Amino acid sequence: MNRDRLYINGRWVAPSSDETIAVENPATEEILGHVPAGTAGDVDRAVAAARAAFDGWAATSMAERGAVLGKLHEALAARAADIARTVGLELGTPLKIAQAVQAGLPLAVLRGYADLAAQPVREETIGNSLVVREPVGVVGAITPWNYPLHQIVAKVAAALAAGCTVVLKPSELTPLTAYLLFDAAEEAGLPAGVLNLVPGTGAVVGAAIAGHPDVDMVSFTGSTATGRAISHAAADRIARVALELGGKSANVILEDADVTKAVRVGVGNAFLNSGQTCTAWTRMLVHRSHYDAAVELAASAAESFRTGDPFDEATRLGPLVSAAQRERVRGFIERADARIVAGAAPVPEKGYFVAPTVFADVDPHSELAQEEIFGPVLSIIAFDDDDHAVRIANDSRYGLAGGVWGSQERALAVARRMRTGAVDVNGGAFNPLAPFGGYKQSGIGRELGVHGLGEFQQTKAIQQ
Numbered sequence: 268m269n270r271d272r273l274y275i276n277g278r279w280v281a282p283s284s285d286e287t288i289a290v291e292n293p294a295t296e297e298i299l300g301h302v303p304a305g306t307a308g309d310v311d312r313a314v315a316a317a318r319a320a321f322d323g324w325a326a327t328s329m330a331e332r333g334a335v336l337g338k339l340h341e342a343l344a345a346r347a348a349d350i351a352r353t354v355g356l357e358l359g360t361p362l363k364i365a366q367a368v369q370a371g372l373p374l375a376v377l378r379g380y381a382d383l384a385a386q387p388v389r390e391e392t393i394g395n396s397l398v399v400r401e402p403v404g405v406v407g408a409i410t411p412w413n414y415p416l417h418q419i420v421a422k423v424a425a426a427l428a429a430g431c432t433v434v435l436k437p438s439e440l441t442p443l444t445a446y447l448l449f450d451a452a453e454e455a456g457l458p459a460g461v462l463n464l465v466p467g468t469g470a471v472v473g474a475a476i477a478g479h480p481d482v483d484m485v486s487f488t489g490s491t492a493t494g495r496a497i498s499h500a501a502a503d504r505i506a507r508v509a510l511e512l513g514g515k516s517a518n519v520i521l522e523d524a525d526v527t528k529a530v531r532v533g534v535g536n537a538f539l540n541s542g543q544t545c546t547a548w549t550r551m552l553v554h555r556s557h558y559d560a561a562v563e564l565a566a567s568a569a570e571s572f573r574t575g576d577p578f579d580e581a582t583r584l585g586p587l588v589s590a591a592q593r594e595r596v597r598g599f600i601e602r603a604d605a606r607i608v609a610g611a612a613p614v615p616e617k618g619y620f621v622a623p624t625v626f627a628d629v630d631p632h633s634e635l636a637q638e639e640i641f642g643p644v645l646s647i648i649a650f651d652d653d654d655h656a657v658r659i660a661n662d663s664r665y666g667l668a669g670g671v672w673g674s675q676e677r678a679l680a681v682a683r684r685m686r687t688g689a690v691d692v693n694g695g696a697f698n699p700l701a702p703f704g705g706y707k708q709s710g711i712g713r714e715l716g717v718h719g720l721g722e723f724q725q726t727k728a729i730q731q
Contacts, residue, residue, distance in 0.1 A: 268300030268356075270442075273309055273466070274449045276316035277459025283308045288439050288466065293359045293586040294577055294618040302442045305467030310434065310475040313463040317405045317432035318481050320460025325402045325430040332428055333384030335457060340377045342451035347374065350416055350447055355577040357441045358412065359585035359618075360540055362578050368540075369444075373420035376699050376715065380424035383720065395731055400724040402430030403507060404483030407476035409469070409497070410445075411489045412438035412588055413543040413641075418511075419445060421703075421714045422486045423462065429723035434463045434482070436473055440588055442466045469493065477501055484509070484723065488545075491665075491708050509712035509722050511545070511704055513639040514667030517660035518548035519681060521653065521673030526557045527564060529672035532694050534568040534645060536670070538623055541585050542643040543592075545709075546668035546689070550629075550636055551647045552656050558649045562608055562627045565647060569609035569623040572643075576615075586619040587642055593619040596642030605629045605646070631659045639665065653677070657684045666706030670694075688713075 268290070272279040282303035290299045303309075324332075343350075351365040360369055391398040408422040419437060426433050437445035449464050465472050473493075477485050477500035484507040487497050494510040501508045518533040520526060536548045553561040574584040587593045600610065603626055610624035621642050629636050629646040636646050650656040660669060666687040671678040675693065682690040688705040691697075702718035704710050712722045 268443055270300065270302050270446050273303060273305060273313070274453075274462075274464035275309075275313045276320075276463070277453075277457070282306070288442070288468070290357055290440075290443055291589070292356055293588050296617055296619070299356055300443065302446075302466045305436070305465040305472045307471065307475040309465045309467070310472055310479060313434040313465050314405060314407075314479050314481045316460035316463055317434050320458060321402075321405060321432045324432055324458060324461050327430070329384045329386075329388050329428070332430065333381050335455065336377060336381035336384060336424060336428060338455040339451060339457065340374065340381055342454040343377065343448060344374055346447050346451060347371075350444060353444050353447060354415060354441070357443050358415065358588055359577050361582045361585050363580065364540065365577070369414065369416060372414075372699065373417040376417065376420050377424045379700055379716065380428045380720070383717065384428040393728075397729040397731060399727050399729065400721070401727055403723050403725055404431060405481060406431045406433045406723060407479065407482040407485045408433055408435045409473050409476060409485065409487045409489070410435070410437050412440040413540060413545070415441040415444040416448065418488045419448060421719065422488075423448075425714065425719040426486070426723045427461065429720055431484070431723050432461050434465060434476060436465055436467060436469075436476055439466065439468050473497075474500065478503070480504055482506060486722070487511070494710070509714075510710040511712075511714060512667075512708060512710040513665055514545045514547070514705065514709050515550060515637065515639050515663045515665045516546055516548045516668040516670070516687065517550045517552050517663075517685070518670040519552045519656045519660055519672065520554060520557065520561060521656070521671065521677060521681065522554040522556055523674045523677065524554075524557070524672035526553075526561055528694070530561050530564040531568055533670065534565055534625075537645045538569070538572060538584060538643045541587055541621070543588065543641050548668070548670050549640065549645060550660075551645060552650050552659055553647060554656075555649045555651055558647075562647055565625050565645065566608040569625045569645070570612055572612075572623045574612065574614045574620050574622060584623055584643060587621060588619070590619055592641065593621055596621050596640055596644065599635065599638065599640045599642070599644060600624055603635045604633060605635055631662055637663065653681055657681060661686045664708045667709035
């Protein structure tokens with residue numbers, strides 16, 4: 268699975284360095300292949316290509332861009348099986364989940380942007396002013412490893428639909444999936460320079476993109492610490508930044524909730540992608556009258572998750588992405604000062620696996636309840652009434668997602684009070700057309716749908 272080229276100005280080109288990055292299979296600890304370790308010079312070439320292509324791409328109509336995105340969707344959809352398999356290999360997502368989420372979701376998002384771009388452009392008139400929207404310019408997209416194609420498509424599709432050109436740096440842990448997108452882009456005939464790929468490390472390629480004087484906007488998904496560093500780099504030239512960062516989401520189970528369903532869905536949410544999901548409901552807040560029952564139900568649900576080979580249809584929990592991530596998660600478990608009620612299930616000796624783990628009687632102010640663990644670890648916390656639940660839910664520096672269960676009116680009232688970018692009421696389904704993003708240290712800006720498109724546009728007033 269070796270890939271030895273960058274994609275710049277519509278061509279596969281040699282990198283400027285012979286250094287490579289090994290891509291590991293986290294389920295077997297074997298090397299899958301290598302990709303180039305890009306350099307700052309490679310970023311310069313890619314940004315120059317994106318800058319040269321910008322005026323022509325920005326001048327195309329939304330309908331023309333929508334047609335190009337439609338061709339890209341067609342070419343990418345033909346690779347859906349390869350996408351799921353590649354994510355299963357380089358990330359360890361169980362195949363069924365990889366097919367539905369890792370491949371299916373980005374295809375839905377891409378199709379949505381192709382359709383959105385094809386719609387008539389609405390211009391706004393305010394008094395004697397015509398208000399129009401124009402593309403920001405050259406976008407540097409820096410994406411994470413946990414949803415390697417979805418996070419790319421959420422940025423790239425919106426940026427291209429808006430008329431921007433893009434330089435992409437995928438995560439060095441899961442870069443192979445990104446190459447499938449660029450294979451599709453070449454097949455779809457994207458204009459030269461509109462979309463460029465420079466794999467590499469965050470310290471080299473990511474930093475070069477974030478600080479590049481010809482990058483007009485940086486769109487980043489990843490850790491809050493890295494997002495902070497990117498903000499500082501972009502601030503020196505007053506460049507626009509969009510950040511989708513960490514989370515510590517609360518799943519609130521009210522007194523009148525269907526506790527059995529709420530716990531079952533909540534555990535599944537917390538353990539999706541082995542807990543390596545920024546929106547994971549890792550804090551389960553339960554009304555005291557249901558607390559003991561919820562703890563028992565959660566422990567039983569966790570123990571039903573079979574851990575193992577991602578390509579075994581019976582597997583529900585794959586490995587963590589790396590040895591470092593496994594040790595980080597284990598550290599949180601070992602330091603936890605709470606009652607462990609699940610976590611003793613056997614895991615394979617080889618691979619970066621952690622058993623599905625549930626803690627009860629968790630102090631809302633503890634590390635376990637405050638830090639983003641990014642592994643299959645769930646904390647259960649009791650509350651006395653709705654006000655108490657809201658206080659606990661909002662007692663976090665994060666504010667990305669959450670859930671509420673109870674009678675519709677009561678649950679909706681609690682959802683409105685939660686300081687977070689998205690809340691699911693009684694299991695409401697994820698909507699790829701709705702805005703996605705966070706409050707507080709969970710980020711700046713929104714992705715997906717028309718709100719995501721707007722992140723890549725400037726607003727101009729023309730007085731007549």
